[in-house]
Amino acid sequence: MTDDLFSLLSPDGVLSDAANASVDLRGMFSDMVMSRRVDTEAIALQRQGELGLWPSMLGQEAAQVGAGRALNPRDVAFPTYREHGVAWCRGVDPVSLLGLFRGTTLGGWDPTANNFNLYTLVIGAQTLHAVGYAMGIVRDGDVGTGDPERDRAVLVFLGDGALSEGETNEAFVWAAAQNLPIVFFCQNNQWAISAPYSVQSRVPVAQRAQGFGFRGVRVDGNDVVASHAVTVEALEQARAGNGPTLIEAFTYRRNPHTTSDDDGRYREGAMTDDWTTLDPIERLRTYLTTIGTDEDFFAEVASQETELSERLRAGCRALPDPEPASSFLHTYAEMPADLERQMNDHLEYVAAGEADPA
Amino acid sequence: MSTAIAHALNEGLRSVMEEDDKVLLIGEDIGRLGGVFRVTDGLQKDFGEQRVVDAPLGEAGIVGSAIGLAMAGYRPVCEIQFDGFVFPAMNQIITQLAKYRHRSEGRVSLPVVIRIPVGGGIGAIEHHSESPEAYFAHTAGLRVVSPSSAQEAYDLIRASVRSDDPVVFLEPKHNYWLKGEIDRSAAPAPIGTAKVVRPGDDLTLVTYGALVPTAVKVAAAAAEDGRSVEVIDLRSLSPIDDATIFASVERTGRLVVAHEASQTAGLGSEIVARVQDELFYSLEAPAIRVTGYDTPYPPSRLEGDWLPGLDRILDAIDRSFTY
Numbered sequence A: 001m002t003d004d005l006f007s008l009l010s011p012d013g014v015l016s017d018a019a020n021a022s023v024d025l026r027g028m029f030s031d032m033v034m035s036r037r038v039d040t041e042a043i044a045l046q047r048q049g050e051l052g053l054w055p056s057m058l059g060q061e062a063a064q065v066g067a068g069r070a071l072n073p074r075d076v077a078f079p080t081y082r083e084h085g086v087a088w089c090r091g092v093d094p095v096s097l098l099g100l101f102r103g104t105t106l107g108g109w110d111p112t113a114n115n116f117n118l119y120t121l122v123i124g125a126q127t128l129h130a131v132g133y134a135m136g137i138v139r140d141g142d143v144g145t146g147d148p149e150r151d152r153a154v155l156v157f158l159g160d161g162a163l164s165e166g167e168t169n170e171a172f173v174w175a176a177a178q179n180l181p182i183v184f185f186c187q188n189n190q191w192a193i194s195a196p197y198s199v200q201s202r203v204p205v206a207q208r209a210q211g212f213g214f215r216g217v218r219v220d221g222n223d224v225v226a227s228h229a230v231t232v233e234a235l236e237q238a239r240a241g242n243g244p245t246l247i248e249a250f251t252y253r254r255n256p257h258t259t260s261d262d263d264g265r266y267r268e269g270a271m272t273d274d275w276t277t278l279d280p281i282e283r284l285r286t287y288l289t290t291i292g293t294d295e296d297f298f299a300e301v302a303s304q305e306t307e308l309s310e311r312l313r314a315g316c317r318a319l320p321d322p323e324p325a326s327s328f329l330h331t332y333a334e335m336p337a338d339l340e341r342q343m344n345d346h347l348e349y350v351a352a353g354e355a356d357p358a
Numbered sequence B: 001m002s003t004a005i006a007h008a009l010n011e012g013l014r015s016v017m018e019e020d021d022k023v024l025l026i027g028e029d030i031g032r033l034g035g036v037f038r039v040t041d042g043l044q045k046d047f048g049e050q051r052v053v054d055a056p057l058g059e060a061g062i063v064g065s066a067i068g069l070a071m072a073g074y075r076p077v078c079e080i081q082f083d084g085f086v087f088p089a090m091n092q093i094i095t096q097l098a099k100y101r102h103r104s105e106g107r108v109s110l111p112v113v114i115r116i117p118v119g120g121g122i123g124a125i126e127h128h129s130e131s132p133e134a135y136f137a138h139t140a141g142l143r144v145v146s147p148s149s150a151q152e153a154y155d156l157i158r159a160s161v162r163s164d165d166p167v168v169f170l171e172p173k174h175n176y177w178l179k180g181e182i183d184r185s186a187a188p189a190p191i192g193t194a195k196v197v198r199p200g201d202d203l204t205l206v207t208y209g210a211l212v213p214t215a216v217k218v219a220a221a222a223a224e225d226g227r228s229v230e231v232i233d234l235r236s237l238s239p240i241d242d243a244t245i246f247a248s249v250e251r252t253g254r255l256v257v258a259h260e261a262s263q264t265a266g267l268g269s270e271i272v273a274r275v276q277d278e279l280f281y282s283l284e285a286p287a288i289r290v291t292g293y294d295t296p297y298p299p300s301r302l303e304g305d306w307l308p309g310l311d312r313i314l315d316a317i318d319r320s321f322t323y
């Protein structure tokens, strides 16, 4: 099933001549290592009871970093809940990713600051938001001007399971009908919790775009160079006014769905082992080593990793608990009088509880 | 031997599947995984993939196809993975499922059950702690029930599957592992009835689902202050069993209604309105609602204070007695 995948960096670390010679392979390597570190550290924090839950992205670093690095600053990304590597590439403080899973916030970062929208837990919902945002870009006239400072596009992430939601299919219809500047980036990690992709569809993800009337591309999602190349190309097409693309990054969810999941109930460990040998970071390390990359580079990345770990651990524990008033304050633009009365009752109740913790 | 609510549901489903081969289950991850709360554990293995269907990831598809199956003579039991994920199915539930009997002038029944884990207090991320019952109770044509114990779970799921009306079956996820004895031989109460779980004389406390065990604790605490609280488990959120509530409030003269869902246009408002309508002269005090606030469900660090618990319900009881 993997033979029709577009790839540039083979599993044993050989780079194709077709690869763009100017891409920053060291940067890609570092981003993958660092985002894996965010993931590993978050899992550890969950085990220690500091987080309620964590959806791991282990094995999906190449897809995410490839896609994330293809974005221009003015492009806008709409993630699911697993896009920790994309968040990293967008410059979102990784500590702020933890709040949602620690229960201190329902968001955690300013979605407008880095053009990285909030995580969306409701499967498929963000695909339509991305469509609407792309419609806005069209109306702003920021498509097809040929000015690289002006043209922009939307990159929306979704999983293989999300393809079955009606809303995702409506998003495909809208994007195609209006020829929108949007790229759908589907990480086909082959599982939607316990459901293998065969529960969702009989054809490869990328093939589904055809029926809606736009391009579909299938790429080795464990190959960061190829994932980057196809996303760059698709975003360029979108910015130029040539409409949507669906990218299928074929990869594998190596960890359970989340830290709460027990994947031993529904899948064999052997398949996970096979995918471990296809590790996206190791193949780039092999290539970089082959071309004689300085040991100092790897040492520098390792020391940044250590720093990041410390920052995450300390940062997580320091995430402030939300103020009891916060839910009330942010529900409406202006608080209705009846809600204000509820808030005051609540604050009084909380204060009394603090005064008398019995 | 005592049984957890999740296991009682499993056993109840198994028994109706054995009795009626038209019963089948549809939901995300309900087969090999047995559902994220394991309520359907082992059922696919024993009844096969035709009767325990791992659905593609789409709630409209789950409910919409259950409607078609019901038209074809089956009795589908849908599982929605979490409260916050039922909304893609709302169109099918409200515009189709609830109305089809009415539209067909009583000719066609749609015996579909929609099981949904509901409620908070489990430290979850957003969309995993909500209480959407009012949306369903507001929709004519649906029955809405919620069990509070292993016995109720076993009885209610069996009765719901046998119901010729569509049933929205709300499972208080906080109490899935709460254990209790089950009497499997007793004839279950008909769907649509409330239950007095603790008799009392001075005040009526009405609640349902996860708050029922809390209400029983409230009553015990109030008893220490010399107040005799009668606890009513609604069990059926639609229709509401007025008779049981009225009979109680007529004696006690005081009413507190508690639920996790937000206050405005919630079940509590409906019950309070009915009681003042019928029993105005029997009331010694205004009826009081203790509910979640009119905000989105908060981040889990705040849920302990946001949810109505023992203290807030006791406060409300105190307030009632100031009149």
Ligand SMILES: Cc1ncc(C[n+]2csc(CCOP(=O)(O)OP(=O)(O)O)c2C)c(N)n1
Pocket: A080, A082, A121, A122, A123, A158, A159, A160, A161, A162, A163, A189, A191, A192, A193, A253, A257, B028, B057, B059, B081, B085, B088
């Ligand atoms: C509307 C909706 N239904 C169900 C769920 C529960 N759920 C959370 S993740 C998930 C599987 C998603 O699979 P996929 O789209 O492949 O993304 P992945 O988790 O593999 O990244 C499900 C069913 C949900 N979050 N939203």
Ligand SMILES: [Mg+2]
Pocket: A159, A160, A161, A187, A188, A189, A190, A191, A192, A193, A253
């Ligand atoms: Mg998936």
